[in-house]
Amino acid sequence: MRETTTDTLVGDLIAGRADVAYATYVAYDEIAHHNGIADSASFRALKQLDKQFHRIEHATSYAPRPYQFVVLSDPAKQTELRLSSDAASIWKVS
Numbered sequence: 001m002r003e004t005t006t007d008t009l010v011g012d013l014i015a016g017r018a019d020v021a022y023a024t025y026v027a028y029d030e031i032a033h034h035n036g037i038a039d040s041a042s043f044r045a046l047k048q049l050d051k052q053f054h055r056i057e058h059a060t061s062y063a064p065r066p067y068q069f070v071v072l073s074d075p076a077k078q079t080e081l082r083l084s085s086d087a088a089s090i091w092k093v094s
Contacts, residue, residue, distance in 0.1 A: 002027060006052045010059040013067060025049050 005023050012018040028045040035041050053071070060067050 002048065002052055006055050009056055013056070013059050013063045016064040018067075025052065 002025050005025065009018070009021055009023050012021060028042065028049050031039070031045045032042040053069075057069070
C-alpha cells in the first residue's frame with residue numbers, strides 16, 4: 001500500500017496537480033505500537049518509510065513548481081520518528 005500511495009503522490013507532484021497533498025503511511029505506527037520501537041520489524045518499516053520520503057523528495061526535481069513537505073508523526077511516538085540525516089534536512093519533523 002505504501003508504494004501505491006507514494007506512486008499516486010509522485011504522479012500528482014510531477015504533473016503539478018497538487019497544491020496540497022496529504023498521505024498516510026501507517027505501517028511503522030502499527031508495528032511500533034505492537035512490537036515496540038526497538039524491534040527489528042519496526043526499524044525495517046521505518047527504513048521503508050524513509051525510502052518513500054526520498055522518492056517523493058526526488059520527484060520534486062521533475063515537478064513544474066516548488067513544494068514544501070511537513071511530516072507528522074503519532075504524538076505518542078513523536079520523539080521516536082527517525083529519518084536519515086539527508087531526509088531530516090529536507091523534511092520538517094513535527
